[in-house]
Amino acid sequence: MSPAPRFGITELPEKQARVLRRAIRLERIDLCFRAVTVVLMITVAGNSQAMKAAWIEDALSFLPPLSFLLAVRIIRRRPSRRHPYGYHRSVGVAHLVASVCLLTMGLYLLIESGLGLVEAEHPAIGVVSLLGHPVWLGWLMIPAALLTGIPTMILGRMKLKLAPDLHDKVLFADADMNKADWMTSLTTVIGILGIGIGWWWTDSVAAIIISGSIIRDGWGNLRSCIADLMDVRATTYDSSEPHPIIGEIKEELRRRDWVEEADCRVRDQGHVFHVEAFVVPRGGRTPSLEELAAAREACVELDWKMQDMVLVPVEKLPEEFLPRG
Amino acid sequence: MGWTRRKTTTLLAVVSALAVLAGCGTTIPADPDGTLDRVTGGTLRVGVSHQPPWTDITGDGEPSGTEAGLVRDFADSLDAEVEWETGGEEHLIHLLEEEELDVVIGGLTKDSPWERQVALTTSYREATGPAGETSQHVMAVPMGENAFMTALERFLLAEGEA
Numbered sequence: 473m474s475p476a477p478r479f480g481i482t483e484l485p486e487k488q489a490r491v492l493r494r495a496i497r498l499e500r501i502d503l504c505f506r507a508v509t510v511v512l513m514i515t516v517a518g519n520s521q522a523m524k525a526a527w528i529e530d531a532l533s534f535l536p537p538l539s540f541l542l543a544v545r546i547i548r549r550r551p552s553r554r555h556p557y558g559y560h561r562s563v564g565v566a567h568l569v570a571s572v573c574l575l576t577m578g579l580y581l582l583i584e585s586g587l588g589l590v591e592a593e594h595p596a597i598g599v600v601s602l603l604g605h606p607v608w609l610g611w612l613m614i615p616a617a618l619l620t621g622i623p624t625m626i627l628g629r630m631k632l633k634l635a636p637d638l639h640d641k642v643l644f645a646d647a648d649m650n651k652a653d654w655m656t657s658l659t660t661v662i663g664i665l666g667i668g669i670g671w672w673w674t675d676s677v678a679a680i681i682i683s684g685s686i687i688r689d690g691w692g693n694l695r696s697c698i699a700d701l702m703d704v705r706a707t708t709y710d711s712s713e714p715h716p717i718i719g720e721i722k723e724e725l726r727r728r729d730w731v732e733e734a735d736c737r738v739r740d741q742g743h744v745f746h747v748e749a750f751v752v753p754r755g756g757r758t759p760s761l762e763e764l765a766a767a768r769e770a771c772v773e774l775d776w777k778m779q780d781m782v783l784v785p786v787e788k789l790p791e792e793f794l795p796r797g
Numbered sequence: 798m799g800w801t802r803r804k805t806t807t808l809l810a811v812v813s814a815l816a817v818l819a820g821c822g823t824t825i826p827a828d829p830d831g832t833l834d835r836v837t838g839g840t841l842r843v844g845v846s847h848q849p850p851w852t853d854i855t856g857d858g859e860p861s862g863t864e865a866g867l868v869r870d871f872a873d874s875l876d877a878e879v880e881w882e883t884g885g886e887e888h889l890i891h892l893l894e895e896e897e898l899d900v901v902i903g904g905l906t907k908d909s910p911w912e913r914q915v916a917l918t919t920s921y922r923e924a925t926g927p928a929g930e931t932s933q934h935v936m937a938v939p940m941g942e943n944a945f946m947t948a949l950e951r952f953l954l955a956e957g958e959a
Binding site: 593594595596597598599600601606608610662667668669670671672 | 811825826827828829830916918919938939940941942943944946947950951954955
């Protein structure tokens with residue numbers, strides 16, 4: 473199945489279509505890799521206590537890639553009479569799922585390790601018989617942790633590169649999830665080496681330090697995703713600043729000689745923006761339909777994310793729709 | 798991005814420092830509370846609950862049974878005297894949790910419910926019960942005394958092969 477290069481009515485430019493295909497491929501690889509890891513873990517660690525704890529993490533990290541893949545299927549649908557704005561918000565829902573997963577994972581890690589430290593749990597790592605030879609399990613767990621951590625790190629970095637081009641916040645949150653995963657693997661390595669030299673607390677301390685970073689990422693993603701669902705002014709893919717397109721639209725409109733004043737409000741529907749722009753014609757003259765259409769066309773041309781745009785000629789800029797405060 | 802290159806470098810430095818420390822140490826894994834050092838040339842405190850044929854405390858004198866024999870041989874290998882403590886399994890596990898014992902035996906298996914309180918060794922023998930079910934036999938040691946635990950496990954695995 474090759475995905476149609478469109479989000480609803482928005483035709484994707486060639487570059488974005490290519491990036492989308494890569495992102496979908498990455499997420500599928502990610503899911504396969506996770507599935508293999510889980511099966512391996514079950515085979516190696518069986519139903520030990522540690523394995524039961526790892527289950528929660530594994531189950532959580534499946535959700536962001538799944539929700540991404542589901543969302544990109546749904547947003548391809550065209551708007552309908554029942555869904556006049558299209559299905560773009562499914563991206564927001566997927567972002568919510570990914571953010572909650574990330575935050576839960578961070579909190580879980582913090583509470584679990586905090587309790588371990590308070591109750592002074594000394595982790596027991598014994599010997600297994602490997603092909604008839606007794607081997608300390610720690611020596612097997614370190615390469616296993618590295619083996620699962622390194623590909624996750626590479627996948628996360630690749631996703632992070634794609635997120636800005638696609639303006640995809642789910643991909644961004646999922647890259648944070650990959651980061652959380654590989655950092656957890658790293659703490660496992662530190663923890664095992666620590667336990668090896670008799671420092672039973674290294675595992676918990678390392679995990680607590682890492683959990684701070686995961687919680688911060690989860691919280692940041694959750695805030696930005698809820699803000700988007702609440703129709704906050706459109707931002708860049710990492711929610712760090714207002715999207716520059718807002719200024720560009722105003723400039724594009726003001727440049728026309730029949731325009732006295734122009735302003736707009738822009739909300740992020742997921743990948744694409746919904747724009748309501750207002751223009752005050754010079755000298756109170758009603759612009760021709762051609763002039764209006766040309767102005768709208770010029771704005772839409774600015775960015776692939778802007779298909780859903782309405783342009784309204786007004787007597788003066790409506791302050792109730794364009795609040796200053 | 799909250800995760801900077803500097804932090805990554807710091808973490809890698811910690812990992813390598815631990816790896817070097819681990820490489821220099823004489824014993825890996827080590828005991829946080831030094832059980833193996835204390836037992837070697839000293840006393841091995843063994844808790845025994847009655848579970849023939851693995852353990853038997855009905856006779857006069859010292860406990861008998863296959864596991865009692867194994868533990869006696871293990872103590873010999875460490876030049877240690879055995880101090881026996883007999884009692885019910887739950888009581889013994891509690892003493893082990895408090896580190897007032899070093900090993901508990903009594904036909905314990907891998908499916909023992911005590912795995913949150915104490916550490917169970919790798920299974921050293923598979924046995925078939927009266928109903929034809931197989932069980933993996935283990936011994937219990939204090940949580941996290943990994944040098945002591947691996948010493949016992951290596952001994953048991955070697956005995957299993959002999």
